[in-house]
Amino acid sequence: MSSPTPSKLSAASSRETILARIREALRVPAPPPHVIDRTLVDVPHRSDPSTADPRSGFPALQVLPADAGRPWLPDGGDTPEERLAILTDNLEKLRAEVHRCRDVAHAAETIADLARAASWQRVAWHHDALVADVVRALSCETCQVDGPSGSDKELLESCQAGITSCELLVAQTGSILVDSRRSGGRGLSILPHVHLVVARVDQVVGTLGDALALTKQRHGGQLPSMLSFITGPSRTGDIERILVLGAHGPKELHVILVG
Amino acid sequence: MTTLQHNAASGSKESGKKLPSADSQAGPVPPKRQFLQDAAAHVADIGHRSFVRSALGGYYKSRDAQKARYRDWEHARDAASLAKWSAVNRLDELLEQFAANFEGRGGKVHWAANAHDAREIILELVRQAGARAIIKSKCMTSEEIHLNAALEEEGYGVVESDLGEFIQQLRGEPPYHFVFPCMHVRREEISRLFEDNLGTAPTDSPEELTMIARRHMRRLYVEADVGITGANFLVAETGQISITENEGNARLTAALPRMHIALVGIEKVVANLDDLSILLPMLATAGAGQPMTCYNTLYGGPRQEGECDGPHEMHVVLLDNHRSAILADPEQRDSLHCIRCGACLNVCPIFKNVGGFTYGTTYQGPIGSVITPHLRGLADWNHLSGASSLCGACSDACPVRIDIHHHLLHNRRNAARTSPSRLERLGHRLFVTAATRPWLFRTAGWMARQSMGLARRLKPPLVREWLASRDLPTAPRETFRAAWQRRSRAAGARRPEKGVSSASSREST
Incomplete structure (x- = not known):
């Protein structure tokens, strides 16, 4: 960036000003919050024992460790069957459409039916083994966002539907995790009017905590630039608090579960 | 009602233009007087009040239904409050950690001590980007620093993409509620607004109105050079920002333009990615009665190699703007835990x-x-x-x-x-004088009882304003002390239980 020296200087100084204000403010400790469950308090911190504020003199107050399961949040299920049942129930309540398919051929057929019924002219997709298999069965025009010609947002805007894979599905909240590296970038899952997600049933995890831990583990320090939890089709309640689907993102969300 | 809203809107808009600083002092009308005038007008507007109440009716229902899905909501509150407490009380460390990690991922962090600095930083970024069109998703910090006015003054077109914010922008009003910006506006008014501004046919269907905005906005996402968003959380551990939304407008704002700028208050930082597994569902449940909002998205820097789209530059502007003053008050430091x-x-x-x-x-x-x-x-x-x-x-x-x-x-x-009020001080001194002297207390009480009926009828200037919206109770025939003494005498004369019950039944009638 070609900003002149004075603004760089002031940028450095405003960083120092703010941090100095914060350090000065934190010299007086704040009392710990009133909590009803002391067991939450007495657990040492999961990642770093030094995080108990040395300045405060208050006992280390930290959140439960991640692996404790958080038995007070909504249930995510203990077995794969339970998780799948909770996920399906949540997705239906969120007005997403769930299609259970025996195998990839069945999934391809299901998507081809949807395309015919809604007479889609152009469908966008991205490079992924599962997605490629189902796209082959489509008779309409298809465009690949991560092809050699790169992503074209004008072209993507003209697509009626986008087909993506996903990283995992969260039973607890009915969410689908897509990322910008392996689920077709940022635009594919949000710009077309219909979003189809092709996933295998073994991609279902229990809770949001599990999903975040698994994502970190999978990518290590190299997280993709975007991770998005999609929970149902786009919606708004801005007009008289009345629910309307399809505010800016997809009006329809189809989850095709294979296996 | 319309005049009232115009007043409120033009008042704040004016202060946004002429005195663009959010920390600017009151406009022409002192805030307190303004509050009393507007409150009086609103309270009298039964139609408006019942409209707002019925709009909130659906929220109560879905919130309760979602809270019931938690196996223990109170424990979840404990955990959420601890997560925020432990972050806010080591804010300096976590902000530095966030900045280092975010810049390690190719983003750029800017520090803004006040509203003026934040506006200057963003204007400079927009200039560098050579922007022609700017699209924004809902961001209360930008309302706080009056960003739109500053951008418009420099000749940039800014479009609010959140449906509620878009409606408010067309109406020339600030948000009515920081989560439901246009909850006070009726569908007829929105239909007329769209008719006047976008040339669309009138309709009374919320669905059709939403589709009008959807169609209008799609071109703008594709054409915009710069996307401006807020953020709900900053994750120190990974250097990511987290944005919570329902419509998908923030997703589009951060996907299609070349540059993404996020303006975020410094108090939004949390230590670990895992903290979001509590905070994201609770934010959705408490705020909108949802299990999760539709899109909860983590952004860590611009597009990376091997990714097919996304902005080339990403900037996070960290805004202090007196938040460190709240931090300096340990008693109220927890008000920085707010997740809005x-x-x-x-x-x-x-x-x-x-x-x-x-x-x-x-x-x-x-x-x-x-x-x-x-x-x-x-x-x-x-x-x-x-x-x-x-x-x-x-x-x-x-x-x-x-x-x-x-x-x-x-x-x-x-x-x-x-800044004690002189009148209040005088009042307290008089009260203390009377309350510490039984004879004076008795006399003053007697005088007050005698004059209450008179005050109700005559409404003298000193209490007229107070009586305008309140009823003065009828003075009891005897004081509590007199009643107590009489009861004690009666109890001494009769059987104690009977005395008590007869006295209390007489008092309650």
């Missing part, structure tokens, strides 16, 4: 009756009444501490257990210490 879910507004009897504009603040409702005196000065904004029945509904609703209604009391106490 808006639950306290939705349950507040004052908010429901005086409406969002009456507050005259960026952040309305109970939490706004707590933090605004810190952001803009206690002397001018202490009246908000009185805009509470102290019922505590706000504190009960808060997913991170901020002791909101006690903080309103703390502000009242602080105001009495720093």
Whole structure:
């Protein structure tokens, strides 16, 4: 960036000003919050024992460790069957459409039916083994966002539907995790009017905590630039608090579960 | 009603243009007078009040249904409040950690000590980008620093993409509620607004109105050079920002333009990615009665190699703007735990009756009444501490257990210490004088009882204003002391149990 020296200087100084204000403010400790469950308090911190504020003199107050399961949040299920049942129930309540398919051929057929019924002219997709298999069965025009010609947002805007894979599905909240590296970038899952997600049933995890831990583990320090939890089709309640689907993102969300 | 809203809107718009600083002092009308005038007008507007109430009806139902899915909501509140407590109390460390990690991922962090600096930083970025069109997703910090006015003054076109914010932008009004910006607007008004501004056919269907905005906005996402968003959380551990939304407009704003700028308050930082597994569902449940909002997205820097789209540059502007002053007050430091879910507004009897504009603040409702005196000065904004029945509904609703209604009391106490009202002081001194002298207390009480009926009938100037919206009770025939003495005498004469019951039944009738 070609900003002149004075603004760089002031940028450095405003960083120092703010941090100095914060350090000065934190010299007086704040009392710990009133909590009803002391067991939450007495657990040492999961990642770093030094995080108990040395300045405060208050006992280390930290959140439960991640692996404790958080038995007070909504249930995510203990077995794969339970998780799948909770996920399906949540997705239906969120007005997403769930299609259970025996195998990839069945999934391809299901998507081809949807395309015919809604007479889609152009469908966008991205490079992924599962997605490629189902796209082959489509008779309409298809465009690949991560092809050699790169992503074209004008072209993507003209697509009626986008087909993506996903990283995992969260039973607890009915969410689908897509990322910008392996689920077709940022635009594919949000710009077309219909979003189809092709996933295998073994991609279902229990809770949001599990999903975040698994994502970190999978990518290590190299997280993709975007991770998005999609929970149902786009919606708004801005007009008289009345629910309307399809505010800016997809009006329809189809989850095709294979296996 | 329309005149009232125009007043509220033009008032804040003017202060946004002529005095663009959010920490600017009151406009032509002092905030307290403005509050009283607008509150009186709103309270009298039964139509508006019942409209707002019925709009909130659906929220109560879905919130309760979602809360019931938690195996223990109160424990979840504990965990959420601890996560925020431990972050806010080592804010310096976590902010530095966030900045290092975010810049390690190719983003750029800018530090803004106040509203003016934040505006300058963003204007400079927009200039460097050679922007022609800017698209914004909902961002309350940008309302706080009056960003749109500053961008428009420089000749940039800015479009709010959130449906509610878009409607408010067309109406020339600030948000009515910081989560539901246009909850006070009827569909007929929106239809007329779209007819006038976008040339669309009138309709009374919320669905059709939403589709009009959807069609209008799609070209703008594709054409915009710069996308501006806020953020709900900053994750120190990974250097990511987290954005919570329902419509998908923030996703589009951060996907299609070349540059993504996020303007975020410094208090938004949390330590670990894992903290979001508690905070994201609770934000959705408390704020909108949802299990999760539709899109909860983490952004860590611009597009990476191997990714097919996304912005080439990503900037995070960290905004202090008096937040460190709140931090310096250990008693009220927990008001920085706020995740801006808006639950306290939705349950507040004052908010429901005086409406969002009456507050005259960026952040309305109970939490706004707590933090605004810190952001803009206690002397001018202490009246908000009185805009509470102290019922505590706000504190009960808060997913991170901020002791909101006690903080309103703390502000009242602080105001009495720093800028005491002479009249109140005189009143207290008179009371103490009377209360410590039984003969004076008796005499004064007798005089008050005698004059109450008279005051009710004559409404003398000193109490006229007070009586305009209140009824004076009828004075009892005898004082409590007299009744007690009589009862004790009676109890001495009769059997004790009978004496008690007959005395209490007489008193209650």
